Amino acid sequence: MIAALAFYLFAAILIASAVMVVTARNPVHSVLFLILAFFNAAALFLIAGAEFLAMILVIVYVGAVAVLFLFVVMMLDIDFARLREGFQRYAPFGAVIGGILFLELVLVFGSWSFADQASSLRLSPNPGADVTNAEALGRILYTDYVYPFQAAGLILLVAMIGAIVLTHRDRPGTRRQDVAAQVARSGSISLEKVPLGAGIRALGIRRPPEPEAETKVAEGTGHGHGHEGHH
């Protein structure tokens, strides 16, 4: 009873926020509604007993993907009123394309045949009460579907490398920090251990510096260290 009520509540919020994603005037609001939709989808997963998928949905989509979405959308300065200007003119084309896609989907799913045990598997996704979600997924993913799983990983890797190759180029004249060179460099800074409480007087530094003391210190450092472009 409560589970059914919760399902309808989350499903209603999910659909409402999905509609708001498309209709909201402000693109930032759209992304925020998208996040709300993700959350409700996660709640539906929880009701179905798929707690692992629910958490992964929140971690991956809300915690990473939507952050980048929001990041980009906030920085764009798009005048959405102007984008909507041609809505009347383009609406028929959109409707036709949408109709064709819908027909294709109907054709695909109309000829779809389900396995005999599909409905029973859908109702009890776990192989047993003592097997946790993660374990149940792992048993299938790394045995029956190990090749598709690895192929999916490979495709993602190729996409990642492709994105890096396309966007990253060496611009001539940029100066980069070479941390190893900085760390390996010696002589420009000298550290001295001073007894606790002795103050800087023990190093021979006077404040205000006396004229002859200052020249003495400068000479002392000038000989001892190879100055690299200082002064």
Added chain:
Amino acid sequence: MEGFLTTPVGIFAITLAQTLALLVPVLMGVAYLTLAERKVLAAMQLRKGPNVVGPFGLLQPFADAIKMLMKETIVPSGANRYLFLFAPMLTFMLAMLAWAVIPVNEGWAIADINVGILYLFAISSLGVYGVIIAGWASNSKYAFLGALRSAAQMVSYEVSMGFVIVTVLMCVGSLNLTAVVKAQETVWFFIPLFPMFIIFFISTLAETNRAPFDLPEGESELVAGFFVEYSSMSFALFFLGEYANMILMSALTTILFLGGWLPPMDIAPFNWLPGPIWFILKICLCLFTFIWVRATFPRYRYDQLMRLGWKVFLPFSLVWLVLTAAVLKLTGWLPA
């Protein structure tokens, strides 16, 4: 009475009581963490710190809270009103929400769920929204720049944190936090996984926006970062959220690496103290280190921060993950 406790209303009442029993000490901890930070920083800088309000300044957090409550909440005229006020609430709520799965002692978690560690990871990865929404809704350049920095920073450090968590989970064989602690009965994980412990601790510093990674609020270049437009209680919620997150991350470090509620050795003088006391002591140790780091290190430059996250921590934790997996597999220590 037995009958009442199993009805929906009874279960709700029990959960409410449990939640209060956990959150009230956490909030007191947050209040006194602000005082402890000022005291410890003062001691490290040879000052006295707050010592006027109450004995040893012990009432200072309450004076601060009353001051914050009395001030006027100012919403800038160009700001997005609802999101502006929603952001601090979100930050604070998320910091409280995560405590639902923290096991303070064996069986003391409010919700001892199977995917506890994933829940914590999910909640902590949502913390960035409070910052981004605050920065955007303020409609101010400084706040927005702070928010953008924070978004990039939190996302980068989450990746290596994820690898560290996966390494620990491989040694445990379960996503349940109670199981994570119980797996450390022989040896706490910070000994065999010491490099991962260090990476995790540094990543928590970056994740909670603490020094030396407090770039989102770098006052020398961004005034105060994402919460520059906030005042009064809305500012206080950000402040409390940050400190609550510190405590939460310390609790997570304790559970993953320092053996949770377990005493260092299960022999006479150590196991006299009950589990929750050990848990709190370990959290205090982590928090002290947080403050110690703040007093010791200067702030990172932004590109160095990104370099550390992506070019140092990420490859290292990935290699260590593979190494751990290989060792577990070859020695047959892999948990069933």
